[in-house]
Amino acid sequence: MNRPHPSRAEPSADGADLRVACGDCSLNALCLPVGIASEDLAELDQIIRRRRPIARGDHLFVCGDRFRSIYAVRSGSLKTYRMTEDGREQVTGFFLPGEIVGFDAIGHGEHRCAARALETAGVCEIPFEELEMLGERIPSLPKQMLRIMSREMHDDHLLLMLLGKRTADERLAAFLVSLSQRFGARGYSASEFNLSMSRVDIGNYLGLAVETVSRLFGRLQEQGILEVRHRLVRLLSPAHLRALAGVATGPYN
């Protein structure tokens, strides 16, 4: 199982352990290590830099930063966004633990969007050049990367379907179903979870006005499909929600 010796652990100032190895990470079934033999995992571990937690509102990178690394979310959550010419912000994605941020910069050499923590977030920084070099020795590594990217593309396509045609209800429903599935896959409750993003972010992401989002939450609650208190959501009738959302339910669907 390749458990590292405890003495290698280096607790950070606030007590978080920055040296948890991939082999010990509860997310390794979802993350980059999938399909990597444990002896190779040690090599992967060596190039990964555990960063100290990012505080809510802080940036992991901003638009224009040179692309050096991709980042695996270990805890907390982030959003990515771009600025339009006229200065409006456009949210392009939310990232939960086990998801990887920064893939879309590989082709450009610099980040075209910014990533900001929605709440205190732990991330593993994975220097891309070293990762590519490692990939030459461990063939399963680039394969796994392709798989992860492919899934993310697929998710994006689902979201595209979502935004392309559907009404406001359907958008919000599909968003919630997607979140529910992702939380479920990570071992959290799929029926009760906290929204780390604000109503503004949700509306921005889904292409809806904040007021519309607020009204929709109200309506879904009236219909007995869910309960909302502030940012805590409890799904009372996931089936109804799924039906509302249509087929485009979200990741890994």
Add this chain to the structure above:
Amino acid sequence: MNRPHPSRAEPSADGADLRVACGDCSLNALCLPVGIASEDLAELDQIIRRRRPIARGDHLFVCGDRFRSIYAVRSGSLKTYRMTEDGREQVTGFFLPGEIVGFDAIGHGEHRCAARALETAGVCEIPFEELEMLGERIPSLPKQMLRIMSREMHDDHLLLMLLGKRTADERLAAFLVSLSQRFGARGYSASEFNLSMSRVDIGNYLGLAVETVSRLFGRLQEQGILEVRHRLVRLLSPAHLRALAGVATGPYN
């Protein structure tokens, strides 16, 4: 330059040469071979299967097909689409020469969308398993794949921005700017091109009713920004169009 011996050419029934090697393909600067040394290119050539042209309306693959290959478009164009639960079709993308179809299936083992030719289309079939094996010997191959996928993800994010917030005018403008850029990058005219997709497909893709698309073309023409005759589009004022589109102009932006 690795030109294949003419005798190896196998003209198909309708005269198209099915054995054009990557090295001779006018699209190799955009396609998978980017950054691949010519001696390695021969190996890539060996696993690629040039298929006979696909007729307009025919499927390259349908939803549920086992994933075996990705496909590089050599000529013509395709659309990918999914079916929603209630039987509606949702277009998820258009693919021009030099673009690669099927990446989003890598992570799933089967195709989650269907691909259909919008006009007679030539494609190169690239068996994925063999490509991955080849990638173990040619490290630049998986690197290039990651780059291509990254760019496609980036494009998807731009499209997301588009559908997320903007008005109908902005969506259509951005769509046209994107097409224009892609045609330009392929050596075709960036200011005058044929839409291979129907108004229905455009509307479907952009999340607009056909009638709205039609009216918008009319309005853009009134404003002197472009000329439309059937499916032939001529951009009279690309700058205006770009301004209308906002920042989300499309691929490789």
Add this chain to the structure above:
DNA sequence: CGATGACTTGACTGCTGTCAACGTGCGTGG
């Protein structure tokens, strides 16, 4: 030349954005 499908144009309705005011919770500081 007629049939068919693609596209356009018009009238009307309704969803959703905008503007505005108000409520609520949380953190700060007295």
Add this chain to the structure above:
DNA sequence: CCACGCACGTTGACAGCAGTCAAGTCATCG
């Protein structure tokens, strides 16, 4: 401990953009 302020969220009124329904025009092909 309480009061205040601020950010976030909710609710209401209204208007406009875009969807829907319907009819009509145009091009292509047999």
